Every structure is written in C-alpha cells, then in structure tokens.
Amino acid sequence: MTSSSLSVLGMLAGALVALSLTGIVALVRGWRPATRGLRPGRIRGRAVRAVEELPPGWRDNYPLLLAGAAGTGGLMWALAGWPVHGLLAFAAVAGLPFVLYPGGSGRTEVARLEAIAEWLQQLASVRAGGKPLEATIVDLDTLPARLERPVGQLADRLRSGTPARWAYRQLADDLASRIGDDIAQLFMDHVTSRGPGLARALSAQAILVARQAADVRDIDAERAKARSEARRVSLFAIAVVAVILVNGSYSQPFATPIGQLGLLVLGGLFVASLLWLRRMAVMEEEPRTLLTAEERAKESEVV
Template sequence: MTLTPEALVAAVAGALAVSGALIAVVGLVGTTSAPVARPKGPLERWLRAADGQDGTGPLSMWADRRLLVSGAGGAGLLVWLLTSWPLGGLLTAAAIVGMPWILQPGRGSKVQILRLEALEEWVRRLADIHTAGISLEQAVASSVRSAPKTIAPYVARLTSRLASGWQARLAYRAFADELNDASVDSVAALMIMHAADRGAGLSAALRELAGQLSEEVLMRRKVEADREKPRTNFRWVSLFCMGAFALSMLSGAYVQPYNSITGQLVLLILAAAFVAVLVWMRRMALTKPAPRFLPPADRDLGEPS
C-alpha cells in the first residue's frame, strides 16, 4: 500500500476531529477529581527551566499562541501540497512558529526587568504596611490589592498559600520559584529568616533591599541596551536567510535535486545546521542570568502544615 499525501492528510484530519470531540466533551462535562499538589520531577523542572524565566519559551509559546500554531500548520500543509515536499511543509510550519522567538530575542530579559521593577515597588509597600505593627503574613495579605499588575498573580498565590496553611518558608520559596530570579531569592530569603525568628527591624531591612533592587534594575537596563545591537543583527540575518530559502523554492531547476529522498535528507541536515547557528547567535545576544541560591520548594518533602 502506497501512502499518498492525500491519505496522510485524511488520517491527520480524522485524528484531529476525534481529539477535538474528546476535548469538547471534557470541557463541557469537566472532571470530578480535584488537583493534587505534588513535587515536580527532574524532567518537569528541566522543561520549565528550558521554557525560560518568564514563560516566553517553547512551552509557553504553544499555550499562548495557539492561533499562530494553527496558522503555521495550515501554511505547512499548503507548502507540502504545492511542492510535494513533506520536509518543506514541516520547515515552513517551524519557521512560522519560531518567528516570535527570532524577532524578540530579548523579550524574556525585558519581561524579567519589568517584574523586578514591580517587585521593588511591592517590597517598599510591604515596608510601609509592616510599620503599622502587623505581622509579615498580614502585610503580604494586605498588599494584594495594591500589588503592581506585573507580579499581582504571584503575590495573590503567595497569600493563598499562607492562608491555606503552608509553612511560611515553603510559601516564600515557592514565590521565588515562580519568579525564578536570583534577586527575588534575596527577598524570599529575608522573609524566611524573619519567619524563623520574628525579630525587629524588618521594615528597615525591606527598604534597604528595595534600594538594592532599584540599583539592580538600572544595571540590567544598561546591559540590555548594550545587547540590543547584536539582537538586531540576529533578527536581520535570520530573516534574510529564511527569505532566501523561500525564494529559492520558487525556482524549479534550482531545487530539483531536493525532490528525491536523498535531497530531502540533505535539506534536513542543512536546516538542522541553520537552526544550530540561530541558537548559537541567539545565546550570544542574551544575558546569562545569575544563578539562584534558594533550593526549589518542591524539593523539600515537608508538605504544607
């Protein structure tokens, strides 16, 4: 039996239709089991680390850009049918999906700076609230409504963990895990130490820490400005190479050798080499984050009390 493109498209369409029906049933009926908190395994931690500090990596891109992924699938299928190149359709879809990754190489660092700036503002508000004589946990709960929008969901989850009976040290470490930044570890470490001894002077320590965060934001903005030129070069080189590839596909005589199986394998090797060069160039244009010093909260087997 010969597998034709039409038969493969029909099989994929049938699988997608069945999957869509199952998802629709689950969405309408729902599930009865409540979600159970569990420690993350090494593979899940690696995937989240590969996804980036800010949720701008491949996993978040799949979740946040479903329309882009759907359009890429349609464009890839169209290229496959027009050129009879299965690999050509796959490369087209991959290029479209990876376009935000190419056009915004520094987006993750910029988002992290905005979060750090919001954290500095939130820490200053915590210092003012705690001056009134209430506990740190009460100050955190009182700051939810006034927390900057950039970190408001993280502060809300921190408050929920504290209110639901989590140990304070685990709740603060989980807060640091979500923001995933060495500077956030400093804030969480101060809160953990205060939760252990309840000593005086927390407001003054929070204000001093907010000043350090402000200096960190200024320094990171300067670094980002210096990195902007190599990022611009990375974008133009990537777009030029992909444009040249797209135009070459219109030349029948030039791409004739790629019609065979051997030609498709060669094309796959060239595409893999091109992607490797893109990854290398992108890493050169990114700033390596400082290593964190707090261990992940899920490594501690002491569950919320």
C-alpha cells in the first residue's frame, strides 16, 4: 500500500472515529427517559426524539446499547482491519431497535395523550371547588408519570414568581406538541379573562384528548402491517450486509482506501433507504399552533 493510500485511509479513519464519538456523546447527553416527562423542550436532534419513541425496554437501556455498539464496531475494525467495516457494524447494532420498531411505538403516543387527559381531569376536579388555576397546578400531589417533568417545571416556575402567562407559554415548549399548544393557550386565555367556566373547559379538553388517544390507538393498529413489512425488508438487508462484511471473499473489493470510500457511500445509501421506510411507517404529527422557542428567538433577532 502506498504512502498516499495510507494517508487517505488515516484521514478517513480519523473522520469516522470523530463522527462516531460525536454521535454517541450527543445521544447520551441529550437522551432523557420519557418516564420523566412528555418531551424535552429542546430536542437535540431527531435521533434523540426517535430514541424517546422506542418501547420502554429499548428506550431506557439505549445508552448501554450504544456502548455495546461501540464495542462491536471496534471489534469489527480490529478483525477486518478497515474502519468503515467497524462503522457499519456500529450502525447495525445501534440501529437495531429502530429496525425492529420502524415507525416508533404508537403505544408511546397513546400513553402520552392518556397522561394529559388524566392531568386535565385532575385540574378540572380541583378547579370545580373554586381554587385558582395556579394554586391548583402547584398543589397537586400526584401526577401521571409521563408528566412529572414538564408539569413539575411548570409548578416550580409558578412558585418562583414567573408570570403565569409566560410559565404557560414555556409549558407549551416543554410539551412540544399540538395538544400542548392547545392546553397552554387555554391557560393563557384564562389568565386574561379569569372566567368562571375553566373547570368545564378543562373537563371538555380532557375528554377530547382521551378520544384522540383512542384514535391514535386505532391508527397505530392499522399501520402495523406497514411496520411489519418495513421490519422484514430492513432485517433482510442487514443480514446481507453482515454476510458481506464477515465473508472475506465478498468484502475483498472494499479492502482498499478507495473501496472503503465506496463502501461508505453504499452504507449511507442503505441508511437513507431505511430512514425512508421508517418515514413511511411513522405517524405524522399535527402542526403546532404556537411558535416554538427557536422560532420566537428568530423573530426577536429580526426585530
């Protein structure tokens, strides 16, 4: 192998190591168990959000899976002697739960909506006794597990003296969904009007969210076939790639710096096809009605 080829290979290996380490650190630092809250106010990339949509077993242990993927990638690199082989092995292990659940877990979204409906009904029951909304939120002793983080932060803001309207606006950022915007808007309207019908409005909103949870459950069941097809195609493709990487005769054309670059391109195209299959199986979210924190920041910069 010439010195120029070794130089190209060294640069490629360094770039792949840096990229892999950056991805691992970003995922681990940005990952939060969904049981601590509904959704983070600022999602650190689509990968973090995809992890949070996995079933609890995969979601809660995903940092461990990343560590195992890094070890697998390093072992493959050592055995094959080529960095892209290691990178593809890492990607195969790290992406396994997304292959098994190509459209995310619809049950996760159902659980989120059911938690919101339960919380709204709690607020409606206490508010019916005439207690102010802010005091009702702060004094609730029990919360649905999936809302402990965002509602807990809301209560902390209200206790610390944050204006109620701004605290509710930040709640919408934490929930980061259409239904979160609707709830925040209801609360903000109450701050302005202080009307007597809030308990009825909260109860009606709770019923609406519960119906939405039932609809999502039905839609998720209908999409099960599409997810099953995507899973079969993805697992078959991964099996083919694994055979190519392990079998020396098949991987011989990739045992050069140029071959490694070609393998990297093919791997990228393969990942892109899996993402396309996942996009076909995932449920689209309803558009937000309130500006996100990032959009408000951009508007303030323009002004």
